[in-house]
Amino acid sequence: MNLSVQIGTLKLQNPVLVASGTFGYGAEYSELIDLNQLGAVVVKGIRLGPVRGNPTPRTVEVASGLINAIGLQGPGVDGFIKKYWPFLKLLKVPTIINIWGTTVEEYAEVARRFDALGGVGALELNVSCPNIKEGGAQFGTDVKLLGEVVAACRQSTRLPLITKLSPNVVSIAPYARAAEDAGSDALSIMNSYPAMAIDIKTRKPSLGNVTGGLTGPCIKPIAIKLVWEAAAAVKIPIIGMGGIQTATDAIEFLMAGATAVAVGTATFYEPRTAVQVIAGVREFMQSHGIEDVRELVGSVRAAK
Amino acid sequence: MNLSVQIGTLKLQNPVLVASGTFGYGAEYSELIDLNQLGAVVVKGIRLGPVRGNPTPRTVEVASGLINAIGLQGPGVDGFIKKYWPFLKLLKVPTIINIWGTTVEEYAEVARRFDALGGVGALELNVSCPNIKEGGAQFGTDVKLLGEVVAACRQSTRLPLITKLSPNVVSIAPYARAAEDAGSDALSIMNSYPAMAIDIKTRKPSLGNVTGGLTGPCIKPIAIKLVWEAAAAVKIPIIGMGGIQTATDAIEFLMAGATAVAVGTATFYEPRTAVQVIAGVREFMQSHGIEDVRELVGSVRAAK
Amino acid sequence: MLEQTVQIVSNEPDPTDLYFRLVMSAPRIAPLVQPGQFVHLRIQSIKDALLRRPFSIFQVSGDTVSILYKNVGKGTDALSRMRPAQDLSLIGPLGHGFTVPPPGGESPLLVAGGYGMAALYLLAQRSPQKGIVFVGGRRRVDILCQDEFQSLGWEVRATTEDGSHGGKGLVTQPLLAELRSGTAGRKLFACGPTPMLRAVGRIAEEFNLPAELSMDEHMCCGVGVCLTCVIPVKTGADWEYQRTCTEGPVFDSTRIAWDANS
Amino acid sequence: MLEQTVQIVSNEPDPTDLYFRLVMSAPRIAPLVQPGQFVHLRIQSIKDALLRRPFSIFQVSGDTVSILYKNVGKGTDALSRMRPAQDLSLIGPLGHGFTVPPPGGESPLLVAGGYGMAALYLLAQRSPQKGIVFVGGRRRVDILCQDEFQSLGWEVRATTEDGSHGGKGLVTQPLLAELRSGTAGRKLFACGPTPMLRAVGRIAEEFNLPAELSMDEHMCCGVGVCLTCVIPVKTGADWEYQRTCTEGPVFDSTRIAWDANS
Ligand SMILES: Cc1cc2nc3c(=O)[nH]c(=O)nc-3n(C[C@H](O)[C@H](O)[C@H](O)COP(=O)(O)OP(=O)(O)OC[C@H]3O[C@@H](n4cnc5c(N)ncnc54)[C@H](O)[C@@H]3O)c2cc1C
Ligand SMILES: Cc1cc2nc3c(=O)[nH]c(=O)nc-3n(C[C@H](O)[C@H](O)[C@H](O)COP(=O)(O)OP(=O)(O)OC[C@H]3O[C@@H](n4cnc5c(N)ncnc54)[C@H](O)[C@@H]3O)c2cc1C
Ligand SMILES: Cc1cc2nc3c(=O)[nH]c(=O)nc-3n(C[C@H](O)[C@H](O)[C@H](O)COP(=O)(O)O)c2cc1C
Ligand SMILES: Cc1cc2nc3c(=O)[nH]c(=O)nc-3n(C[C@H](O)[C@H](O)[C@H](O)COP(=O)(O)O)c2cc1C
Ligand code: FES
């Protein structure tokens, strides 16, 4: 039985990753799960320099979901390499680095730095964080800027490039194509959706940043639709995410057209989710006589 | 204690409506609740002629929500007037008619017809149904078309006009302003969000229409954010909706900037939701010494 | 139609833990029930799921109303864990049920698949003429209330797909055999999975018999406002979607436009 | 740190049904616990809500770990309805706890507000020096485990805001009184609401005493990956956000940059 899939030149032993920002830098969960069982580890978004992040409260629980406004707190490229890379580079599974910047040049520079580091599995360009004023989101909602930022990174590295698209657009197809045309090897769909909650007792927004990004099971139906549409628009593989809690959820993404999936928010409440999803996908394949996980990919459209 | 609010020239005895498409034509629920307690009854979307609607399955349950693709099945203007208006016109509370068309002219014609009918409380322009190919949604995601359709209706009727915006846009502010500038008296925010589910057992989309619109508690955080942003962009009142189950939810919308709210999906599982919400808002006002419900409107921003 | 908080009196599994009989105390609703109607239950303990679940009314006795349900998913599973004295919110009775045969009218032949049997019990009980009930299922366990029907004085002809009880095969086989021996004054009443209903519809057409079919469509509101539960119904030369929760679940078989939707 | 399915041994309310003591059988986790650490509990029966809830570890006894919690919302309410023999998923022990005073070291003064008392019990139990515990609450019911602390040989000075038990006022008043009578060799350990912690921090500064504060921040993952639970912590002349779930919940009071966030 084959579970392995390919993202650009990167081969993954199975199609189940963890989502950026929900798995720290890998080491944190190593006491609770065997990281080497994962398809890949994807780390929290990193820009060139350190980032302090947003004021608290930074997350609030909502119906079947979570709103977060962390503000991409992080150690910057150097801090990451010093503090977290020594652990990650020893893993048997690849590390995918989620990167961002406030200018096209910064994205390209961060890509160059990780290209030079050696041993990185792939880069995921976060052009869709809703929680940072000066960066992220505007690249994800402007087709032209999106093409520019992907092209600039493409010129800076030969590592596989994954573009993480924003869900906050009228139609995702043009963005998917712009990323593909600019040389992206794959797409990640979706990032969190802009959202807000108010605490009626205090009469204040529930988050320090006022607005944040919605994630968890509540967004799965939106994510499935976006993956379905993007898969029809491009030939490059898609990493599907948004609300995955079970193998059933993951298979739904694969059938919609995703080549791989990532588990995000669910890890917070059930750290073993990703490994359970891998086991569940394997079981489903066994009981349905499916030899290769790639048979599932896009199989709903194929069946039509 | 004052609970009444004003939408254009329409005075509502309280700010709690029911959402279009979730309350039929009023009569259906009259055995279970006293309709005259509501702020207003809003009927299912009506176009000029009868509409057959989409193939089944038409709804599917998801985490804390529902996806629907009814396809605006309905009797058309004449069928409605014949079959449902005799009941509605006898209610003490106003009826708001949700209308749509596939062309600007059709919207205007439907508006004219209801203007001529007499006794209608207001018209709600649905420019945001995600489940109809030829109509609805494209008006809601194109600022220019949106302005045209609102302006054409404005010229066809003196009834209060409410424009129901699409949530499926990068930023809602320009759409809110376009509707205001074209003469809309109020905005409804939000309609359902484009979504999809797959049944992995049958390997088919869960809905006959493939994609549908997501509603219920899962979308509340998206709706609150949109109301918050629109309220900063326009002066006309906003009717907030999306996932309201309790008075707490409704108050969250009011504090975010909505002048009134509508209960949708929750009515399906708890028919008495709207009347419970009214009672809960009243209780909240009592226990917080609030004399006028309008003090709550936008009070989060005011407090900043 | 009423919404009422009802108390569970009992909730008993069959020996296989697959089918359950749930008895609820519903004094205001019980007297209103017509055969073929259903109730819409809110099961508060389903995690993350919101909607009510529809179930045919199985039996009515004094102040109680009961259903006979199969544990097939998260809602029915949560329901199966509920205990006497716990509460449920119930809307009912709902829908347009079967026409009880008038005294001296047609002799009823009931056709049931799986839990479809539950929907037919009240009809059998209230029918002035006794008749035959044809029941089918996959295995023995799916033949649900043979004894109850027999106690009413009805003849039961069971079939199972695996032959573990009654004849081996589909429920339509003994029905066809019976009809070949004579059709005069017969009327069919059926409830079960859609393919079975369709087969019964074809048989009714073939033998030129009246038939009432209780259609099984996914439901959401259950009271006619959401337009989820529609089936194509003939209107002259054309057809339109009608609601199984209000115009149905029981439809005259000749009115259903089986192929309209494809 | 382990994730374990643990069984509830008991879940007892106080007479007012506001505070509960939950004892769980957690044989692999119990031996690892340090004073001031917490567990992260998944309460499956919360409707629509997903996240775990953090609770300080109150007592450890043999194979069991217990918490003392206040019913304040949907999670703690669902927890309060759970019964012995039911399961919970627990991650723990988590966080960086209190420094147990070394033998012959400083004499500990504990300061607790409300359920903060729970977080201090193990410290009192394991401290070679006994000292005084200052406990405060709104009403008598909020003074939680005075007897247990006294059984350990600690002196308890209680205050309530309404004067219904102990002195009337805030917990910092008897603390100040005590410190004015002498500060040599004292160290403060505090757990409670943020305003109380801040007041204790100021008092420590004023009297130039070491103080460890257990910070109360909203948590999400509880293990350091999500960066929800941060507080501003001094780094030289500057400050950065550090996680209360991993670098904390206990911080040296001089390191907290109280005004950074405003
Ligand atoms: C008018 C009517 C009367 C019914 N009477 C009975 C009855 O007497 N006894 C009984 O056991 N069941 C009856 N049903 C079916 C029952 O409503 C479903 O089995 C139930 O809603 C499934 O809920 P769940 O959460 O357990 O399953 P889910 O987890 O929601 O789904 C499990 C499976 O059941 C299927 N399912 C969901 N809804 C329906 C439906 N309406 N019809 C058929 N399959 C469905 C799903 O597609 C899925 O495959 C009736 C349905 C209708 C419309
Ligand atoms: C390290 C740590 C240790 C804790 N130890 C204990 C303990 O020993 N005993 C105990 O009773 N509680 C303790 N808490 C608080 C406890 O986690 C919350 O009361 C609980 O999560 C509320 O869950 P809920 O679903 O019942 O409330 P919700 O419905 O989620 O919220 C109800 C109210 O509680 C507030 N709340 C939610 N989370 C927290 C929090 N972390 N701190 C303070 N208020 C919160 C909400 O803002 C809201 O006002 C601790 C918290 C932390 C971070
Ligand atoms: C707390 C939190 C932090 C996140 N941080 C990042 C990030 O740094 N970079 C990024 O591209 N996505 C980030 N995301 C988005 C996730 O990677 C993922 O796209 C999203 O959570 C949807 O998946 P889920 O519903 O399974 O969580 C974050 C999400 C959460 C909840
Ligand atoms: C089954 C269904 C049908 C709907 N039909 C209409 C419609 O005809 N016209 C319209 O403007 N909105 C329609 N809506 C959208 C609702 O009016 C409302 O905007 C949306 O459901 C969000 O509110 P909720 O989350 O409370 O349901 C429909 C929603 C549902 C669930
Ligand atoms: S289930 Fe809503 S109309 Fe029938």
Ligand code: FES
């Ligand atoms: S709660 Fe997630 S980092 Fe502390």
